[in-house]
Amino acid sequence: MLAIALLVFREVLEAALIVSIVAAATRGVPRRGAALLGGIGLGVLGALLVALGAGRIAALFSGVGQEVFNAGVLLAAVLMIAWHVIWMASHGRALAMQMQDVGKSVRTGASPLTVLIAVVALAVLREGSEVVLFLYGMLAGGAGHLSAGLALGLTAGVTIGLLLYFGLLRIPLRHFFGATNALLILLAAGLTADAVAFLVQADLLSALGEPLWDSSALLSEHSLPGQALHVLVGYSARPAPVQLLAWLATALLLGIGMRIASKAAHRTHSASPQRAMTG
Amino acid sequence: MPHRISILVSVVLALAAMGTARTAVAAEPPSFRLAIVNHRFQPATLTIPANTKVKLVVENRDATPEEFESNDFDREKIILPNSRAVIFVGPLPPGRYRFFGEFNPATAQGVLRVE
Numbered sequence: 001m002l003a004i005a006l007l008v009f010r011e012v013l014e015a016a017l018i019v020s021i022v023a024a025a026t027r028g029v030p031r032r033g034a035a036l037l038g039g040i041g042l043g044v045l046g047a048l049l050v051a052l053g054a055g056r057i058a059a060l061f062s063g064v065g066q067e068v069f070n071a072g073v074l075l076a077a078v079l080m081i082a083w084h085v086i087w088m089a090s091h092g093r094a095l096a097m098q099m100q101d102v103g104k105s106v107r108t109g110a111s112p113l114t115v116l117i118a119v120v121a122l123a124v125l126r127e128g129s130e131v132v133l134f135l136y137g138m139l140a141g142g143a144g145h146l147s148a149g150l151a152l153g154l155t156a157g158v159t160i161g162l163l164l165y166f167g168l169l170r171i172p173l174r175h176f177f178g179a180t181n182a183l184l185i186l187l188a189a190g191l192t193a194d195a196v197a198f199l200v201q202a203d204l205l206s207a208l209g210e211p212l213w214d215s216s217a218l219l220s221e222h223s224l225p226g227q228a229l230h231v232l233v234g235y236s237a238r239p240a241p242v243q244l245l246a247w248l249a250t251a252l253l254l255g256i257g258m259r260i261a262s263k264a265a266h267r268t269h270s271a272s273p274q275r276a277m278t279g
Numbered sequence: 280m281p282h283r284i285s286i287l288v289s290v291v292l293a294l295a296a297m298g299t300a301r302t303a304v305a306a307e308p309p310s311f312r313l314a315i316v317n318h319r320f321q322p323a324t325l326t327i328p329a330n331t332k333v334k335l336v337v338e339n340r341d342a343t344p345e346e347f348e349s350n351d352f353d354r355e356k357i358i359l360p361n362s363r364a365v366i367f368v369g370p371l372p373p374g375r376y377r378f379f380g381e382f383n384p385a386t387a388q389g390v391l392r393v394e
Contacts, residue, residue: 003385054344055359063365066356130346133357134382137343140360201354203308203332203367210330210370221350238353 001145001152007134008153010227011127015043016161017231018077018123021187024168025084025180026112039117043124050125051132064202070126071202074195077122081188082254084115085181090261160228181258183232189250190234196246197236208245211238308367310334313389315345315358318380320389329373329393335366345387349378352391369393 019036026032050057050069057065131150138146171179199205216237219226229235234247311333314321318341327333339345339358347364348355352371358364371393380387 007381054357055362058357058359058362058364066364130357133344134346137345137360137382141343197353201356201367203334207332207370210372216351221353236353237350240353 001149004135004138004143004146004149005152005156008131008150009156010153011131011134012154012157013160013227014231015123015127016157017164017228018187019120020161020165020168021180021183021232022081022116022119023165025088025177025184026116027169027176027180029112029116031113032116035113035116036120039120040124042117042121044128046121046125047128047132050129051136054129054133061202064204067198067202068204071195071198073122073126074191074198077119078188078191078195078250080115080118080122081184081191082257084112085184085188085254086257086261088112088177088181089258090265185251185254185258186233187231188254189247190231192250193234193236193239193243193247196243197240200240200242205242207240208242209240212241212244214238308332308334310336313337315339315341315380315387317341318345318383318386320378320380320387323388324390324392326392326394327369327371330370332367332369335368336363337366338363344382346381347378348381349376349391351376351378354378355381 019040023032023036026035029035054066057069059065061068135146135150168180168183196205200207214237219229219235219237221227221230221235221237226235226237236243239247309328309331311325311327313325313335315337337347337356337358339360339362342360344357344359346355346357347366352368354366354368356364356366368391371391373394376391376393378389378391
């Protein structure tokens with residue numbers, strides 16, 4: 001039972017950490033709870049479908065369908081996160097100045113909610129499909145205590161996710177969205193590096209050489225802190241050069257995108273009072 | 280700002296180089312086989328050349344799915360019952376790299392010897 005609980009825990013933890021960051025980043029958005037549950041529900045449904053179609057997915061793209069599918073899911077999540085942080089950068093200032101009228105506040109909820117549902121669903125789908133295939137195998141192999149192991153692993157994983165979420169909520173409000181945006185950028189960079197690793201595994205992309213360093217003696221990805229850091233910031237004990245490149249490119253592009261969006265928003269907001277004065 | 284744009288341009292160029300690097304290495308990588316039988320790897324130790332990308336063909340002969348995984352060389356792939364999966368590994372420097380079957384880690388343990 002412990003072996004079952006352990007595997008379920010590791011998979012649930014990965015999804016739970018991602019869900020916690022996205023949930024914290026959408027703090028204060030109306031109807032957030034429903035979106036969160038909707039995302040999880042869609043993710044579970046998707047996980048079952050992916051597990052059922054695993055054979056078909058694997059056979060796609062001359063045998064590397066699984067890698068292409070995983071990379072696609074990860075990159076879709078990265079795009080959603082990118083959209084969110086850039087959207088936040090261009091609207092955050094307006095929100096801070098409390099300039100929003102009713103129409104604006106409705107739109108305020110639109111981007112974070114879509115992102116919340118999509119990212120949560122994608123994270124749950126990816127990790128969930130592995131749990132489904134694993135449990136199917138255990139069931140077929142005649143292992144006992146399936147539901148107890150599932151319940152224990154699920155509870156432990158969700159608990160750590162909740163701890164992260166409530167820990168993040170303790171960040172003072174004036175630094176809060178800065179902190180969650182930084183976390184989202186690190187998360188997106190790590191997910192891109194993961195996606196690239198799948199493409200290298202499928203030989204669709206060159207690794208660009210041997211791993212850059214080996215810090216596995218210092219912090220193994222198999223340890224709990226190592227795994228958590230892998231999910232949160234994309235930590236890898238032996239990264240291929242192409243993974244680091246993808247990580248840096250994502251972090252840089254998102255950072256620049258946020259800067260540009262925030263400056264553009266600043267210009268439009270400061271331009272209107274000036275026009276009023278001169279005109 | 281121009282300084283930032285130059286960083287951006289160099290990243291894009293690096294990404295483009297990444298694409299051409301792939302086409303430059305056109306030779307077919309050497310292939311190695313591995314089987315999963317009764318939740319164990321056969322052979323449990325596999326030797327591959329250093330500094331070379333290799334093609335690993337893993338055949339799952341069990342009636343249950345397995346996930347081939349390695350933290351040491353960063354790979355993961357689900358292999359369905361009675362089916363084969365191709366996993367490209369490396370280039371790696373010489374050393375011992377562990378891999379395991381995540382769904383049956385009690386028995387499915389293996390080592391990749393790179394030399």
